[in-house]
Amino acid sequence: MAERLIVIGGDAAGMAAAAQARRRRGRDDLEIVAFERGHFTSYSACGIPYWISGLVSDREQLVARDPATHREKYDIDVRIRHEVVAIDLDRREVTAVDLDGGGEVREPFDLLMYATGAVPTKPDWARTDAAGVFGVQTLDDGSALRKWLDGDPTPQRAVVVGGGYIGVEMAEALVLRGLSVTLVERDEQPMSTVDPDMARIVTEAMRGLGVDIRTGVGVTGLAERDGRVTGIRTDAGDLPADLVVLGLGVRPNTALAEAAGLPLGPTGGIRVDRRMRVTGVPGVWAAGDCVETLHRVSGMPVHVPLGTHANKQGRIAGINIGGGYATFAGVIGTAVTKVCDLEVGRTGLRERDALAAGFEFVSVIADSTNRAGYYPGARPMTVKLIAERPSGRLLGAQIVGWTEAAKRIDTLAVALWNRMTVDDMTALDLGYAPPYAPVWDPVLVAARKAVDALAPR
Amino acid sequence: MAERLIVIGGDAAGMAAAAQARRRRGRDDLEIVAFERGHFTSYSACGIPYWISGLVSDREQLVARDPATHREKYDIDVRIRHEVVAIDLDRREVTAVDLDGGGEVREPFDLLMYATGAVPTKPDWARTDAAGVFGVQTLDDGSALRKWLDGDPTPQRAVVVGGGYIGVEMAEALVLRGLSVTLVERDEQPMSTVDPDMARIVTEAMRGLGVDIRTGVGVTGLAERDGRVTGIRTDAGDLPADLVVLGLGVRPNTALAEAAGLPLGPTGGIRVDRRMRVTGVPGVWAAGDCVETLHRVSGMPVHVPLGTHANKQGRIAGINIGGGYATFAGVIGTAVTKVCDLEVGRTGLRERDALAAGFEFVSVIADSTNRAGYYPGARPMTVKLIAERPSGRLLGAQIVGWTEAAKRIDTLAVALWNRMTVDDMTALDLGYAPPYAPVWDPVLVAARKAVDALAPR
Incomplete structure (x- = not known):
């Protein structure tokens, strides 16, 4: 049977x-x-x-x-x-x-x-029956939100609570839909999936897109009228809103x-x-x-x-x-996202993760470009590496850049997966041609900088 | 002293x-x-x-x-x-x-x-004093060619001899300059830096760009008049040209x-x-x-x-x-190029190289897309993997795709550098988000296909 x-x-x-x-x-x-x-x-x-x-x-x-x-x-x-x-x-x-x-x-x-x-994480203040408050977790959530956006009256002012991936992506989405968008973040800045020095670049890009970013602000409640949301209450004052999106993680x-x-x-x-x-x-x-x-x-x-x-x-x-044999090898925390043309990638440990895990490390940030500097469309690209001291083993990496940047994190993810040291990484044979990289690939530039940081001359 | x-x-x-x-x-x-x-x-x-x-x-x-x-x-x-x-x-x-x-x-x-x-490789027939014949090896070569292009009479018909990187890139460059371009290749097709099944995609793209590609054709001589080149002679007839570019390798x-x-x-x-x-x-x-x-x-x-x-x-x-110590770790043959929007990447051994080196291997070709299929701008992307049999060790990889494709070869280059097997590769934690990849990254799709090819069920 x-x-x-x-x-x-x-x-x-x-x-x-x-x-x-x-x-x-x-x-x-x-x-x-x-x-x-x-x-x-x-x-x-x-x-x-x-x-x-x-x-x-x-x-x-x-x-x-x-x-x-x-x-x-x-x-x-x-x-x-x-x-x-x-x-x-x-x-x-x-x-x-x-x-x-x-x-x-x-x-x-x-x-x-x-x-x-x-x-979705739902604090007490978010437990409401008022219309206009949405999570973005399931396709059913999405359908409800779409319906609200197309409803009458059409919402004009959105508040996105939480600046993780979903919060940032939703803020951009709502700006593209023509809404006036405020992003409220409890921490010092959104996009804490990367270190603050890298997140700063993302924050600036979002502001450039027209998102009103309020950092260091805690939400304390919702304002409602006639069963509809009319705003949020924060420890820094009230913010009007006819649409509230919860992006507080899951x-x-x-x-x-x-x-x-x-x-x-x-x-x-x-x-x-x-x-x-x-x-x-x-x-x-x-x-x-x-x-x-x-x-x-x-x-x-x-x-x-x-x-x-x-x-x-x-x-x-x-x-x-099914009777076969397979195992899951674990994760290294690779993730990518984009905010307008700004691309963000990360893998491994952030500085705070490395500290929590007990590693000693150095971090370096190297500025470069996605293409040869003289090639049309060359844009800034920043690579951050975190390497164990003194071994030089790569512990984490982050990339922020304008176009053709985020997926390069995979190069670093595979290096990290294989427990490479930054010294070994400087030797990597990566693809070079002017439309794709400077003659020293941004990843190699960063690896060289990390080697220098580990053994200052 | x-x-x-x-x-x-x-x-x-x-x-x-x-x-x-x-x-x-x-x-x-x-x-x-x-x-x-x-x-x-x-x-x-x-x-x-x-x-x-x-x-x-x-x-x-x-x-x-x-x-x-x-x-x-x-x-x-x-x-x-x-x-x-x-x-x-x-x-x-x-x-x-x-x-x-x-x-x-x-x-x-x-x-x-x-x-x-x-x-540059220069066969006997190319040793000429006639004007209008150029290599593209040094900046001085480039200056001479630019001058010829801007000269009087302005050249209209170019023949590019040789379909390697420089030949293909020069053919595209001359098409962009408005010349009528013929590419002459002795082998069965240009872009032999990748295997024929992958090169075919590039050949089609070049034809789509308007390049007249003549394959299996050997050049036997140049035609000249009044000290200027007027065409090339081949074993398949003569081709008129007022500009001949040599791309026969170095x-x-x-x-x-x-x-x-x-x-x-x-x-x-x-x-x-x-x-x-x-x-x-x-x-x-x-x-x-x-x-x-x-x-x-x-x-x-x-x-x-x-x-x-x-x-x-x-x-x-x-x-x-300078008195320090450093060694060069060798190469694995990573290279990238582009022909209009078509991007080409390779690393490691081609099939012919693997045969020459004495490896037993399987090869697989996996079709996928550069972004989630539903995300705007998703374009086809083809990944070829060559893996040793029975070990599964990655020996070589090639990617051809329309936009955001070539530099993904670095992911495979780092896997290959670290002697990963295709089985190990299926577990890799690569960046996923709809603007960057389907939920199964093209690299993972190809690795899974290679695992299946190694151990058919």
Whole structure:
């Protein structure tokens, strides 16, 4: 008789796992049921800001595979708008609520794939029924926000709370839509995913775009009238707004897991082993934004909610569920984003991470250009390297530049992944031609500068 | 008393060496004299096609440091238009001819830096006095060509002979200048720096640009009238031309070295050790396009004339001359170029190189896009990987894509440099965001495909 796999969460991690498992085990060997709370499966949440801005015209473009495809192509019984509300590990069954039809179903499982993603951080002040306050976490969130933007009256003044990736991307999106946008950030500046000296360049670019940036400001409440938001209250005064976007980060969605007794780690994410099995719970797997993972540089568990990891981890879980063998190697914190033409990339540890992990290090910042200085379109590019002292091992890198900059972080990510020293890196054979780099590639310029910083002459 | 360093050749390798040596040894300790045959020092030969096309407006933009800067900033006695015609290793002196003033000087040396670069391959048929036939090797060549393009009568029909980097770049440059351009290539297609399956994409792009490409055609002679070129003769008929550009590759410029008894290797380049010392000849150093170097993948000596290596090698020679310690780690054959918006990158071994080196391997080609498929401006990108069988070690990689493609070869170059397997590569933490990559980066897609090719299920 076929085993039964139940997948909780129909986005990247869950459906990647299901598809991989199906590839290795036919329907006679494995029955697969997937529950998804929302309306969509396998979509790109990272693409939502570009749909909001209008750069991407249709919501459907963000959906990689709809439920019908999963059913027909992979023979997966996908049930959207079904929220799993309980997991019973002893009886090996889950309870799901049909959010549209009402009613509850219980479904038995032999194997369980937990892939519930993350939930937005929501402080008390943000718990409101007032219209006009949005998270940007799911495609359903995006749909609601789009509707509000096209509503009557049309919102004119937006406040984005929080200056992480989603906050910065949403601020740009709303400026592109013609709104007047204020970004409120509690820290000294937004984009704290890079060190302050690099974040400063991003802050200036955002101001150049017309975003009103208020730093060092804490939000204390919302102002509402007639069930609609009219502004936010901060410790530095009130700000009017007819649209408030929450970009305060996310935490692992583990309510269900906790209730079922799945183990959580220090980051709040579910603890899994290298094969993505939930630690100590036979037959239960987890992947994606709900788990914690190993940071290969610090050696510490981290929570890095990112579609690319969710897909990789889901695939690995699926290979293992399917009877194969695969392990997840951990992350090094690589990420890229853009603010208008300004591109930002990072990998490894920031200075504060390196300090927290106990490393001694030097940091250098090298200014260069993305192309040979004389080639048309050459633009400034700044590379920061953090290297362990005295070993010279690369611990982290950040790039900020105007066009053709961010993805160069991959070069540094692979160097870091392989535990290269900055001294070894100066020898790297990187592509050179005038449209692509000065004769000394910006990465090599930075590596040379780091070598000098480690061993001053 | 100060030692005396004589540098032969005032371009990248020679002047990088001189500058590094000066940094470590003051003028009281080291006197530096540099002879340069041409009018310029430290310029970007790779930039010449873009100056020809008009993308770069002034010749001076291509000059990184002119003789005056070398004299004033580095206290180097630079003598342009001086050609060294003999090296006497026993007497430790060189003989140089003043090409403008006439006359000959002899200069003694304690240390010698040989950095004469490369000379264009010139078959017998190309040895002509007829006007209108040009190499594109030096800035002086470029000046002559620019003058011809602006001359009276203005040339209308160009033939570019040879489809390597310089040939392809020059064909594009001349099309941009409004000429009708024919590219003649002896092999089955141009751009043989990548495998034929990848080169095909480039060939199509060039045809789309309006370049008339004739492949499998050997040139047998030139047609001339009144001292001007009027066409070329080939084994497939005659082609009219009032401008002929030779892009037949280069070989190490070693005439002087041979006469002096410096050792040459199997590639025709000067043999040097890891510190860039000429093998077995005390006090003599060589670097740049005139030397051969180690290919880290094949383990064989190769001749790779490229400004980036010349700069690195020159710097290393200079550090050693200056009393420091540095070694050149070899190359892996990374190179990038572009033809209109089509970008081409390569690293490591092509299939033919892998065969010649005795490797067993698989190759895979993976089609993807440079951005998330739904993000505006997403364009096709093709990644080819060559991996050793059965180890899975990456041996070579090639990328062809429309915009934002070529420099991604660096990611693969660093993976290859670190002897990664394609299996390890599937785990790499690369930057993901919709403007930069699909959720599975093209590099990861290709690595997964290579893993499948190595171990079919």
